[in-house]
Amino acid sequence: MKLAGFDPRPDRYRAHPELLTLxxxxxxxxxxxxxxxxFSLNSIELFDDGWRARVRIRIEAAHxxxxxxxxxxxxxxxxxxxxxxxxxxxxxPPPVERPFPRTAAEAHDDLGTSYWTHxxxxxxxxxxxxxxxxxxxxxxGPAVPSDARxxxxxxxxxxxxxxxxxxxxxxxxxxxxxxxxxxxxxx
Numbered sequence: 268m269k270l271a272g273f274d275p276r277p278d279r280y281r282a283h284p285e286l287l288t289l290x291x292x293x294x295x296x297x298x299x300x301x302x303x304x305x306f307s308l309n310s311i312e313l314f315d316d317g318w319r320a321r322v323r324i325r326i327e328a329a330h331x332x333x334x335x336x337x338x339x340x341x342x343x344x345x346x347x348x349x350x351x352x353x354x355x356x357x358x359x360p361p362p363v364e365r366p367f368p369r370t371a372a373e374a375h376d377d378l379g380t381s382y383w384t385h386x387x388x389x390x391x392x393x394x395x396x397x398x399x400x401x402x403x404x405x406x407x408g409p410a411v412p413s414d415a416r417x418x419x420x421x422x423x424x425x426x427x428x429x430x431x432x433x434x435x436x437x438x439x440x441x442x443x444x445x446x447x448x449x450x451x452x453x454x
Contacts, residue, residue, distance in 0.1 A: 284317025
């Protein structure tokens with residue numbers, strides 16, 4: 268496999284594509300589920316300096332991370348009701364740091380070009396007892412060659428870390444959901 272735009276520096280030092288000039292959009296609308304984690308690839312957007320995959324994630328309420336977060340919310344409510352009086356600011360527990368999916372993705376095309384990514388931007392939200400839903404944008408570089416006809420985008424796994432630890436690769440995940448969730452997009 269050739270590596271288009273090869274740069275020997277680690278990914279974190281590569282220039283992030285600016286994605287200013289949109290050249291093509293491919294609507295995908297395909298969904299894949301592993302366990303209680305569902306990803307929907309909404310679209311692939313090609314730009315003159317890179318490309319973006321727009322993805323929706325749904326994590327069911329039965330997921331260990333979501334269930335633990337919901338139980339913590341219920342426990343806080345029970346503690347506050349047990350006070351037997353109106354709540355004051357001193358009664359409130361400190362804010363809880365939500366786990367965040369540090370999603371590992373990769374991509375290549377039919378010409379053998381491998382793409383690098385800075386990882387997703389976006390996040391998830393949900394209410395106690397309900398699924399968490401969010402939107403993630405994966406930005407890849409370099410630009411897709413004009414003669415490429417097929418692009419394969421894969422979410423390999425979803426390691427969960429606290430949001431403050433999202434950019435520290437040495438942190439051990441709280442939980443890992445294994446994939447893969449993979450899509451082939453005809454260009």
